[in-house]
Amino acid sequence: MFFHSWVVGGLGPEWAWLSRYGWMGVDLFFVLSGFLIGQQVLLPLSRGERLRFGDFYLRRAFRILPAYWVVLAIYVLVPGWSELPGLEPLWKFVLMVVNLGNDYGNPAFSHAWSLCVEEHFYLVFPLLAWWLTRRRAAWKVLSLAAFVVLGGIALRAGVWLHDTAAEAAGAPQRNWFIEDLYYPTWNRLDGLLCGVLLATMKVFRPAWWSRLQLRANAVLLAGIAVMALALWLFRARSGLLGNAIGWPVLSAGLALLVFAGAGTRSVIGRWHVPGAAWLAGISYSLYLVHKAVFKLVQVHLGESIAGWGVLQVAVYGAAALLVAALLHYTVERPFLRLRGRMLAPRGATGTQVAERA
Template identity: 65%
Template structure:
């Protein structure tokens, strides 16, 4: 399988960052290392940009060649990729409440239908709540192929740009309006999470910027190649823009960040993904030991890491208090072991079954999202 080290590195950073952020459920990393996890929620947005880029390429490539889009094959491949490991973890949460990092949990059918992010009562049901981002991804998988097919029936750069600008502006307007409304009435619930942070229509910026990259690569390959000569500048620009976004999000639930912070953050990450897709950039040619493995098992780690945190806490939490280094190593080992078990025992065998059923592989770059 042909892989790009730069995108593997970004995926590895994203999953580690998310897990560090979620360490708050076991007391966090302590004041000396809180800076490592403060913006860890942004790892999800790296995944969104990567998904938009990689899945966007899978969908747009046959359309660019004038071929019919095999909707059934696309949805079936996505199901084989997503559902088996997710079903195992969901069953553990439903059937074994002792695995839950929080007592309350939304009804199982909301997870099974990927509607949990739209219906959650976050104040009462926080267990497995990180599945909200998977719900966003599933909605993207469902809608984007249809939208891409419609847009490419009569290809028009003006129409594509109009849709992209419209989605981004609509997101800014919706988030701003909801924030101002909820802040004014201050309902007795976590309205930031339920009304702004989790709903799919509020979180399209990263996916959109990834799709823009995919469209550029597929429909303007010469321009893509020419611009890739500036990958180092894109990398530097991505770091700067991401820093600006974090400044906007210095108050994470504030109006400024949630109005314009998401498109700025997504643009910064899109620049990093663009740089990572070129083997001549520093991150594109740098094979960091372990990054490829973390990227490969990132989905299983994402699904299971809170279970690992919780089980270590209830089993060894008291003994680990006051031993920061040992605690970090124990939690990390448990997360990696459980994630690896899920990957090698469930996720990978199901992917092999999928390939036996449908052996044709996507284009080289897109195999990382397959």
């Protein structure tokens, strides 16, 4: 969230490190999503149950679309809400393709790009999981994983080399790193893949999962080491090295940390953080509104709180939390309750994993 403080010129020099590495939070989001949604889809398949595609897509629609459409309507109808001038065409937001063919000259509500990646994952993964589990074979999963990783490396490296050559040859100036590398779904599959592989091991190889959980602290240390390597690879965020091989390394490091935190045997797995459950509950609404709220705080309070240091950061954060909580309780929660009433009599998805996801 605070990585996006660039929309208000940053929050002071002591927070400048966020502009270098804070963007990695979205990759953690992809790993977590692959892990949680992967379990929802794979658990019934592992038991030989029929995957209820309609229920899955309906659950996703009730979870994602109501709050998203409310915020999108505010962006369209209330220009003063927007954190930046310019908005991609409305149809791209409606169809969830704002991350494809993006014009970064229209950056308002641009963070919806990651939601588009997530929606594409929702559409494809259940079908792919159903096909892979019809006749189970480990080689299928490993071959697909290798294809995604190696294909992604080759694709991103090719895009980087092409665009840098075009730029050197005098092509029109544009933010090709964001438009061609950072946003498109096909370049951002590594985190989702690592999360799904975690879910696959937990569902189909529970003995492996349990044995590795006995060494969760060792896995945690390995994750920290891999993350250190990822930070080094991305020391130039838009460089070739990071964008070629950095993404799978970063995703693997985050997946190791998620594994360590998914049980109670690691140091971080035993941590109890007061308020974390509530924050997790409003996190989607927080994702949707925080950039616009930052801008509104700057417009109305920016001069009066400038130089407050940590208190300045607290004001921006508290305002974002307040608006996010309002959206969560007035829009998200009612539609989640409606979803529960509609799906409970039909058996829902056959699993209670991440019920509120």
